[in-house]
Amino acid sequence: MKVALDLQLAVGTSTGIGEYARGLATGLRATGIDVSELANPRLDPWRFDRRVRWDQIELPIQLRRSGAALLHATSGTMPYRAGVPVVTTVHDLAWLRVQGHTRPYARWYFGTFMRRRYRTAAAIVVDSNFTRTEYLELVGGDPARVHVVYPGVDPAFVALERVRGERPFALALGTVEARKNLLRAIETVAAIPDLRLVSVGPPTPYLEVCRARAAELGIADRVEFRGYVERSELLRLHAQAAVALVPSRYEGFGYAAAQALCAGIPLVAAASSSLIEVTGIDGALCNPDDGAAWIEATRTALEAVPTTAMRLAAAERFAWSTAAAACSAIYRRVV
8 A cells, every 4th residue: 555644844954743754654664555755845844835835735736646545644734635535643732722822824724724624534643642632622523533643752762872971951852932831941950050951942932031031040051042953963962861851831742751761861741731641650740830849850850760671661652663553554444
């Protein structure tokens, strides 16, 4: 069976969805699926007009040329017309829940318009049980069409050899936007002398709020905003981080938490949304608004050493082979 995968968000400075698309493509090939990767490397996926052009014009054209029997729309968006059955991954319902501060046309396209499109998909894949509950509440439809498939984590994170540096740092991974709640990580680090914070992820205007808070607390020299980093640097940071902080208020999955667990980094995450099920008992969970709890949990985590068994258990939970097998089964039922 030939399946087309939308890999447009893996172009350029890809984030968690790009990681998802690339990993799924590799995993599917290992199951024997004939994968056709659809993308235009000359089109910036992070400009709204370019994204709509891709979704609604270029993607359907490439899909027809591919001869695929099915499209897996991996980016949370899908074309109005595809001509073949569409399986859509809905990573989260953030556009309908927590993105009220964004531009109205973006909220309409990614929220209202896509909610209508999801109802036409042959099947829906979601990243967590939390997102499944969100989907059924906000979109509705037949629950049997909504399948929970945990994304995989690149085995390179599992294979990392942990090396603690002389100057310990906390790693905060993810787009620097309000719902990721990076202020909590900054305030936590401010209370722990000698601990630095390294933030990795594309910026939004929220970055200036974070810079101002770090300066106000007198720790601007201990907080580093790295923006997007190359793969090799991302792995190096995971090998050396003393602790991973994931204070996000809303996540459909939480790659930052899953990757930290697979890399063997002590984890402190928000007791919110999907982070509760992704973190499980392998990390500390704190109310995202409880500053004292974050400081205490981070101090404790800095002394923790995750076991090999914990890393291997996380790698098994977040294996691309498992995710690809589950998606393959969904494709076969749909076709």
